[in-house]
Amino acid sequence: MIKLTHVSHVFAGRQGEVHALDDITLEVRRNELVTLVGRSGCGKSTMLRMVAGLLRPSSGTVTVAGEPVGKPRQDVSFMFQRAALLPWRTVLDNVLLPVEILRLDRAAKRRRAHELLELVGLAGFEKRLPHELSGGMQQRASLCRSLIQDPLVLLMDEPFSALDALTREELSIELQRIRMEQEMTIIFVTHSIEEAVLLADRVAVLSPRPGRLRKIVDVDIPRPRTLGRNAYADRVAEVSAELHELLMPAPIASEGAV
Amino acid sequence: MTAARRSGSRVARRLVDWGLPVLGLAALVALWWLATIVFSIEKFLVPAPDDVVEAFIGQAGFLMEQTWVTLLETVQGFAVAVVVGIPTAMAIASSRLLEKMIYPLLLAVNAVPKIAIAPILVVWMGFGPVPKIVMVFLLCFFPIVISTATGLKSTPAELTELVRSYDASRLQVFFKVRFPYALPQVMVGLKTAISLAVIGAVIAEFVGADAGLGFVIVQSGASADTPLAFAAMALLGVISIVLFYGLNALEKVILPWAEENR
Numbered sequence: 418m419i420k421l422t423h424v425s426h427v428f429a430g431r432q433g434e435v436h437a438l439d440d441i442t443l444e445v446r447r448n449e450l451v452t453l454v455g456r457s458g459c460g461k462s463t464m465l466r467m468v469a470g471l472l473r474p475s476s477g478t479v480t481v482a483g484e485p486v487g488k489p490r491q492d493v494s495f496m497f498q499r500a501a502l503l504p505w506r507t508v509l510d511n512v513l514l515p516v517e518i519l520r521l522d523r524a525a526k527r528r529r530a531h532e533l534l535e536l537v538g539l540a541g542f543e544k545r546l547p548h549e550l551s552g553g554m555q556q557r558a559s560l561c562r563s564l565i566q567d568p569l570v571l572l573m574d575e576p577f578s579a580l581d582a583l584t585r586e587e588l589s590i591e592l593q594r595i596r597m598e599q600e601m602t603i604i605f606v607t608h609s610i611e612e613a614v615l616l617a618d619r620v621a622v623l624s625p626r627p628g629r630l631r632k633i634v635d636v637d638i639p640r641p642r643t644l645g646r647n648a649y650a651d652r653v654a655e656v657s658a659e660l661h662e663l664l665m666p667a668p669i670a671s672e673g674a675v
Numbered sequence: 676m677t678a679a680r681r682s683g684s685r686v687a688r689r690l691v692d693w694g695l696p697v698l699g700l701a702a703l704v705a706l707w708w709l710a711t712i713v714f715s716i717e718k719f720l721v722p723a724p725d726d727v728v729e730a731f732i733g734q735a736g737f738l739m740e741q742t743w744v745t746l747l748e749t750v751q752g753f754a755v756a757v758v759v760g761i762p763t764a765m766a767i768a769s770s771r772l773l774e775k776m777i778y779p780l781l782l783a784v785n786a787v788p789k790i791a792i793a794p795i796l797v798v799w800m801g802f803g804p805v806p807k808i809v810m811v812f813l814l815c816f817f818p819i820v821i822s823t824a825t826g827l828k829s830t831p832a833e834l835t836e837l838v839r840s841y842d843a844s845r846l847q848v849f850f851k852v853r854f855p856y857a858l859p860q861v862m863v864g865l866k867t868a869i870s871l872a873v874i875g876a877v878i879a880e881f882v883g884a885d886a887g888l889g890f891v892i893v894q895s896g897a898s899a900d901t902p903l904a905f906a907a908m909a910l911l912g913v914i915s916i917v918l919f920y921g922l923n924a925l926e927k928v929i930l931p932w933a934e935e936n937r
């Protein structure tokens with residue numbers, strides 16, 4: 418569904434060039450959820466922005482559904498770390514923003530918006546303004562907005578990382594539920610190993626800048642997964658440990674307990 | 676019970692909101708009154724409050740007419756500044772080239788003391804309302820343009836990125852995001868401008884006018900009718916306050932989200 422082939426990117430920054438990504442080749446299959454982990458600044462956001470058509474790679478090609486990505490596509494939607502809601506719009510109107518800009522069928526989408534809000538537990542908050550909601554609720558509204566165009570591909574850039582741990586877990590579970598209801602191919606960037614393991618079919622680990630694909634780890638743990646005590650706790654711990662070793666530089670890993 | 680307590684606290688807050696400024700005003704007037712009596716100041720130097728009230732009542736009709744003249748000049752000049760200023764700010768915010776062209780010019784014009792221009796305006800445009808409107812415009816224009824341009828340029832990156840991800844057109848980006856986002860900042864400019872607007876009208880009236888509160892002040896100064904001058908000044912104060920709080924109220928109605936976001 419998503420294919421990056423020998424993708425590299427160099428930013429022409431103020432203090433010279435920044436080599437952000439180096440020779441990334443990665444294929445994300447249809448309906449797969451790949452989490453992307455790596456140190457901050459290793460080019461994760463850059464990679465998503467390329468798939469979204471917001472940025473052209475310096476070299477290499479990016480395709481979505483077999484077509485090279487030129488400009489933003491309607492069936493690819495983006496969810497950011499910050500909720501990025503328009504403060505003057507109600508929750509419902511925020512969710513319907515893409516419908517207005519993309520000129521989709523309003524009546525049908527309005528119904529869909531109510532469904533989605535219900536699904537994430539925001540029923541009854543349609544007429545509220547964003548500042549009247551908690552951070553978690555804002556991010557839920559933002560999730561609804563990124564789902565309203567029925568995307569084939571959902572790009573999520575650390576969407577839950579500004580939230581407290583419990584809300585984050587709640588939202589991760591909701592995301593799994595939504596995936597069961599609707600087929601979607603997802604790239605999910607996260608800092609959290611827990612989150613990566615909880616959500617992923619595969620975890621792509623990037624090396625520090627310039628970002629190279631260090632390893633792809635398969636997460637063959639049955640769903641639905643939770644972070645609490647469960648039958649697969651051993652397997653979860655094993656995968657987490659592997660990711661931890663890949664992400665932490667060697668000296669620290671040998672010093673402390675992993 | 677809780678509801679009663681809540682509404683009680685609301686009444687209390689109202690009392691504080693309105694009561695305190697009124698109390699402050701009353702204290703000031705009392706002090707002023709006391710000073711005129713204790714130091715037995717001459718009426719033509721500093722009139723007592725009751726002299727001012729007397730002057731006001733004695734010429735109420737005349738003063739109202741002059742108030743209307745000044746108010747009209749103020750509002751017209753302000754309106755022209757809004758109508759010209761906001762598009763200018765849009766031009767500045769939308770194009771680097773235009774910004775580089777217009778900005779230095781704007782700064783230079785703003786640096787000229789407006790009082791220096793007032794006599795020239797009279798030479799050019801006579802004693803009618805036009806030079807006053809122009810003066811008001813000149814004072815209002817700058818803060819409106821600066822604030823609006825600042826607001827238009829302060830759209831958070833994530834909102835721009837969001838609408839870009841829908842491949843939105845420039846017009847859509849502008850009307851759906853940038854302009855509404857700038858509105859609170861536009862209001863800041865309007866509020867600064869409206870306070871200057873009244874000053875502009877009075878300056879222009881000082882220099883050459885046959886009507887308006889500024890004209891009344893000049894005239895009563897010449898004839899040592901200080902109580903009348905004070906009455907005119909009080910009316911100028913009232914105009915300023917009414918216009919400013921009018922804008923404030925408008926902001927509360929059309930931008931209910933703004934307070935929580937800034």
Ligand SMILES: Nc1ncnc2c1ncn2[C@@H]1O[C@H](COP(=O)(O)OP(=O)(O)O)[C@@H](O)[C@H]1O
Nearest residue numbers: 428430435437456457458459460461462463464
């Ligand atoms: N527009 C830009 N201009 C210059 N450098 C940039 C730009 N965007 C990102 N970078 C740099 O590229 C690197 C990767 O950034 P990013 O993809 O945001 O990292 P991540 O999301 O993994 O934290 C960083 O070092 C960052 O400073």
Ligand SMILES: [Mg+2]
Nearest residue numbers: 461462463574
């Ligand atoms: Mg990032």
